[in-house]
Amino acid sequence: MTKKKTAKWIHKDLLGLEYLSKEDIELLLDTAESFREILDRKIKKVPALRGKTVVNLFYEPSTRTRVSFEVAAKRLSADVINIAVESSSVKKGETLNDTGKNIEALKADIIVVRHNCSGAANMLARNVNISVINAGDGWHEHPTQALLDMFTLRKKTGKLEGLNVSIVGDIAHSRVARSNIWGLTKFGANVTVCAPDILIPPGIEKMNVKITDDIDEALSEADAINVLRMQFERDDMKAFPSQLEYFKKFGITDDRLKKAKKGIIVMHPGPINRGVEISSEVADGANSVILEQVTNGIAVRMAVLFWVAQVRDKEKKDEIGY
Amino acid sequence: MKLVIKNGRVIDPANKIEDVMDILVEGGKISKVARGIDVKADTVIDATDKIVMPGIVDMHVHLREPGREDKETVSSGTMAASKGGVTSVLAMPNTLPSLDSTEIIKTLKEIIKKTANVDVFICGAITIGRAGLELANLTALKKEGVIAISDDGASVDSDELMLKAFEIAKKEKLPVICHSEDKSLSGKGVVNLGFTSTRLGLRGISKESEYKRVARDIMLAEKSGAGVHIAHVSCGESVEIIRKAKRKGVKVTAETAPHYFGLNEEDLLDYNTDMKVNPPLRTKDDVLAIKEGLRDGTIDVIASDHAPHTENEKEIEFEYAEFGSTGLETELSVSVTELVSPGILTWSELVKRISFNPAMVLGIDKGTLGQGKDADIAIISADKEWVVNKAGFASKSKNSAFIGRKLKGAVEYTIYKGKVTYKA
Numbered sequence: 001m002t003k004k005k006t007a008k009w010i011h012k013d014l015l016g017l018e019y020l021s022k023e024d025i026e027l028l029l030d031t032a033e034s035f036r037e038i039l040d041r042k043i044k045k046v047p048a049l050r051g052k053t054v055v056n057l058f059y060e061p062s063t064r065t066r067v068s069f070e071v072a073a074k075r076l077s078a079d080v081i082n083i084a085v086e087s088s089s090v091k092k093g094e095t096l097n098d099t100g101k102n103i104e105a106l107k108a109d110i111i112v113v114r115h116n117c118s119g120a121a122n123m124l125a126r127n128v129n130i131s132v133i134n135a136g137d138g139w140h141e142h143p144t145q146a147l148l149d150m151f152t153l154r155k156k157t158g159k160l161e162g163l164n165v166s167i168v169g170d171i172a173h174s175r176v177a178r179s180n181i182w183g184l185t186k187f188g189a190n191v192t193v194c195a196p197d198i199l200i201p202p203g204i205e206k207m208n209v210k211i212t213d214d215i216d217e218a219l220s221e222a223d224a225i226n227v228l229r230m231q232f233e234r235d236d237m238k239a240f241p242s243q244l245e246y247f248k249k250f251g252i253t254d255d256r257l258k259k260a261k262k263g264i265i266v267m268h269p270g271p272i273n274r275g276v277e278i279s280s281e282v283a284d285g286a287n288s289v290i291l292e293q294v295t296n297g298i299a300v301r302m303a304v305l306f307w308v309a310q311v312r313d314k315e316k317k318d319e320i321g322y
Numbered sequence: 323m324k325l326v327i328k329n330g331r332v333i334d335p336a337n338k339i340e341d342v343m344d345i346l347v348e349g350g351k352i353s354k355v356a357r358g359i360d361v362k363a364d365t366v367i368d369a370t371d372k373i374v375m376p377g378i379v380d381m382h383v384h385l386r387e388p389g390r391e392d393k394e395t396v397s398s399g400t401m402a403a404s405k406g407g408v409t410s411v412l413a414m415p416n417t418l419p420s421l422d423s424t425e426i427i428k429t430l431k432e433i434i435k436k437t438a439n440v441d442v443f444i445c446g447a448i449t450i451g452r453a454g455l456e457l458a459n460l461t462a463l464k465k466e467g468v469i470a471i472s473d474d475g476a477s478v479d480s481d482e483l484m485l486k487a488f489e490i491a492k493k494e495k496l497p498v499i500c501h502s503e504d505k506s507l508s509g510k511g512v513v514n515l516g517f518t519s520t521r522l523g524l525r526g527i528s529k530e531s532e533y534k535r536v537a538r539d540i541m542l543a544e545k546s547g548a549g550v551h552i553a554h555v556s557c558g559e560s561v562e563i564i565r566k567a568k569r570k571g572v573k574v575t576a577e578t579a580p581h582y583f584g585l586n587e588e589d590l591l592d593y594n595t596d597m598k599v600n601p602p603l604r605t606k607d608d609v610l611a612i613k614e615g616l617r618d619g620t621i622d623v624i625a626s627d628h629a630p631h632t633e634n635e636k637e638i639e640f641e642y643a644e645f646g647s648t649g650l651e652t653e654l655s656v657s658v659t660e661l662v663s664p665g666i667l668t669w670s671e672l673v674k675r676i677s678f679n680p681a682m683v684l685g686i687d688k689g690t691l692g693q694g695k696d697a698d699i700a701i702i703s704a705d706k707e708w709v710v711n712k713a714g715f716a717s718k719s720k721n722s723a724f725i726g727r728k729l730k731g732a733v734e735y736t737i738y739k740g741k742v743t744y745k746a
């Protein structure tokens with residue numbers, strides 16, 4: 001991949017891919033490319049963020065994303081502090097803004113926030129001067145997940161433009177779907193969303209996606225599919241038929257893949273529900289890149305941490321008159 | 323005490339006046355509206371190039387007292403009213419406790435007597451605690467002085483109870499103000515259901531939850547023969563239902579709030595909780611339908627739905643934040659900017675919707691500059707532009723959906739019963 005870093009990163013925060021330009025995303029993916037190499041070295045560490053403090057502020061249980069950010073920060077030599085809050089509530093405890101301001105007063109440089117409420121990262125970013133990285137907010141966005149999905153796709157296929165990507169599963173409640181749609185469509189990929197009607201949110205066609213409730217149609221032209229985790233335990237799912245029914249109609253199985261393009265790439269943001277949205281043969285099969293995604297996630301998050309930290313540095317230099 | 327307002331463009335639709343004239347105020351009353359009034363007065367206000375209109379009658383205001391004095395009080399709320407050119411407000415009953423008993427009405431009347439800066443009329447609750455389960459003693463409330471009833475902020479779900487309320491209201495000649503919302507449809511929603519709820523990843527509130535209940539409220543009112551007033555209409559479907567009912571001759575009036583024609587759902591793309599209101603900001607098409615409803619008279623009234631909240635209740639996650647925007651200090655300017663400037667309403671039509679019609683709906687002797695009426699007057703610089711800023715509010719709360727917006731039309735003076743209560 002040729003690296004042309006003509007784009008300039010200007011964002012203090014990473015809140016969502018809706019807010020980034022194609023050039024911004026390209027810069028992150030290109031940077032992730034160089035960081036990806038570091039992960040295969042014997043000594044997997046560079047001093048890029050030495051002396052920086054990254055706080056992982058998680059209001060939702062998450063092992064995968066939290067650990068990925070932690071590893072990414074450590075590979076860049078930043079100090080990492082993890083704060084797990086049971087869950088936010090309106091009545092109890094400190095407000096998100098107050099918590100953010102306290103973290104700022106502790107002289108941290110970057111807050112990585114995961115929150116059950118859509119828009120929580122946007123609000124936090126408005127209220128603190130340090131950088132905020134959205135590690136998933138409600139049903140809104142999960143930008144680093146989409147970046148790692150795009151990174152993986154670009155690595156596998158060479159380009160995103162014209163790529164047919166189908167996202168399958170609970171689109172309505174999925175921040176992963178939204179971020180992927182914003183990101184992929186900016187690169188001219190053709191995105192199809194596939195789900196039962198009640199899991200397709202209203203107006204999503206305005207995000208330039210095709211909609212279908214037929215999994216075979218979603219698979220027929222796809223160069224890649226992104227299979228979302230199904231959460232049958234949520235309240236909103238009470239009106240929904242059984243898990244088994246879902247698997248029968250939408251589950252990704254070997255039989256279904258046989259009818260798809262040869263070499264179709266199978267992605268999943270994890271954690272996977274074997275036998276619910278994807279069969280074990282597919283998850284562990286030759287088309288699956290699920291574990292590569294996990295590794296790539298570190299590189300992408302290193303790139304994000306690296307670039308938002310540069311903006312902070314620039315501001316500081318201005319302050320002391322460099 | 324004599325006060326003369328000279329050379330203003332007097333707009334008084336009730337008396338079909340729209341002309342450059344002088345107004346003489348004596349003893350708190352309008353004593354004369356004519357050209358070239360030349361008397362010795364204690365105060366003379368030069369209103370050259372200014373609009374002189376009857377003070378705004380805002381029939382949808384949350385003064386929060388008693389119970390939530392941290393958000394607003396009768397004193398601070400009526401100060402905000404004065405600043406906005408408002409001289410009469412209808413205090414809504416979702417206080418703590420609700421305005422559902424004669425005792426609490428007595429208490430509020432006492433507070434009003436001591437602290438109000440403009441006229442405060444009282445809207446009683448329809449049901450005890452606004453819980454929709456048991457009717458309040460509407461006859462007793464009326465005797466105690468409430469001039470309308472509403473479960474404001476909530477809708478009486480039971481058709482039977484609502485019909486009964488309409489029947490009593492008819493007998494007592496009490497207008498019924500309906501917050502028409504079917505909670506079984508709106509549920510935990512926080513923004514308009516559609517592309518915006520999808521984009522923001524927030525639960526949606528469908529338009530059906532509003533217009534289905536608007537239709538029911540109108541049908542029950544029609545059956546009972548009572549007058550029904552639909553509060554804060556936000557969507558085109560509701561406008562159409564009201565339009566049809568009016569054509570049919572049903573005694574229905576309707577109101578909208580400035581944020582339903584000055585803003586749309588796309589304005590809250592950065593999760594600005596000051597724009598979290600109920601009903602929610604709708605689509606651009608709905609805004610057009612609301613404006614058309616105001617133009618053709620389907621929507622009779624503009625009222626602020628002034629809903630003050632503390633920062634602690636607003637500067638939090640969007641889904642946890644309270645619904646509501648303040649509005650007393652911006653309603654006139656938003657109306658001038660969005661309705662008069664683009665030619666949707668004439669000044670006279672605006673005055674009708676913001677001063678005269680609400681007085682008619684409530685059956686109070688306000689909203690005109692007729693001889694002998696209370697001298698409640700607002701003087702406006704029609705073309706003056708200003709930017710809404712958080713520090714400038716008289717209200718205790720700062721949660722205005724219009725912060726940062728440049729508006730046209732500024733209140734220069736508010737005169738309440740012949741006294742200048744606000745001067746820019």
